[in-house]
Amino acid sequence: MQRTAAYSALVLHSRPAGESNREVYLLTGEEGIIKATVFGGPKSKLRAHASPFNSGKVWVYRNPVKDSVKITDFDIRCWRPGLRELYDRSMTAAAITDTVLATRGSGGSWDTALNLTASSLDALENANEELCPRLLIHFLWQWLSLSGLQPRLETCAACGKAAADSPLWLDIREGDALCANCAPKEPSVLLRIGPGSRRWLDTAGRLEPARLYRYTMDGKSRHEAKSLVCALLNAALGKKLASWEW
Ligand SMILES: [Zn+2]
Numbered sequence: 001m002q003r004t005a006a007y008s009a010l011v012l013h014s015r016p017a018g019e020s021n022r023e024v025y026l027l028t029g030e031e032g033i034i035k036a037t038v039f040g041g042p043k044s045k046l047r048a049h050a051s052p053f054n055s056g057k058v059w060v061y062r063n064p065v066k067d068s069v070k071i072t073d074f075d076i077r078c079w080r081p082g083l084r085e086l087y088d089r090s091m092t093a094a095a096i097t098d099t100v101l102a103t104r105g106s107g108g109s110w111d112t113a114l115n116l117t118a119s120s121l122d123a124l125e126n127a128n129e130e131l132c133p134r135l136l137i138h139f140l141w142q143w144l145s146l147s148g149l150q151p152r153l154e155t156c157a158a159c160g161k162a163a164a165d166s167p168l169w170l171d172i173r174e175g176d177a178l179c180a181n182c183a184p185k186e187p188s189v190l191l192r193i194g195p196g197s198r199r200w201l202d203t204a205g206r207l208e209p210a211r212l213y214r215y216t217m218d219g220k221s222r223h224e225a226k227s228l229v230c231a232l233l234n235a236a237l238g239k240k241l242a243s244w245e246w
Helices: 045-049 087-103 110-124 132-147 195-204 210-215 219-237
Strands: 004-017 019-027 032-038 055-063 068-078 170-173 176-178 190-193
Touching: 004 032, 004 087, 004 110, 032 176, 045 068, 087 110, 087 132, 110 132, 110 210, 132 195, 132 210, 132 219, 170 219, 190 219, 195 219
Parallel strands: 032 068
Antiparallel strands: 004 019, 004 055, 019 032, 055 068, 170 176, 170 190
């Protein structure tokens, strides 16, 4: 067994472990999510490097006898200090990393998951309050695609009729988007997805996060798109994440 391995990684979360160490969750392009310990007190350079939202090359040492995993070095490529300069940015960044952790890295390609997470945080670094919610919706929509949970929004999932300018209705139990005829007659399980939010998700959903600033959305469409992505992830996880709702 190889004891030391290097990873392309992004720090998702860090919390105290014991007297002066920290337990860190990394999203890696090679093995998905890895939990590792950082040894050293508050003045440790390694500990400062292994802070949330930083990314770079990380060396991890595994001791099979002690069943321990520790970070031995961290070559930082991106610090993303801008995320801490604005409340909306840091809250959005936390919602993104919480989603990655809660879904255990999506189950799709680790490399794609890492690229999407890193490029969303990069775009967020310069975002204003108005762009932050759109970046989160975009990230969650792409994450649904990676997880194989993204529904089709051009046609009704039951009868195949094109939605055109009519709204579709998401059945939140099944995760399908249905036309008014096919939707169950139980308003409590339905979410409206109007043409505005559908078009935005279809167009902006294919773009790199850095280009999103050009694609605005009215308040109603934004609310519908956010409700849609959260309902789908909520159904997959069996719970809502508090960080989606700030
Ligand atoms: Zn239908």
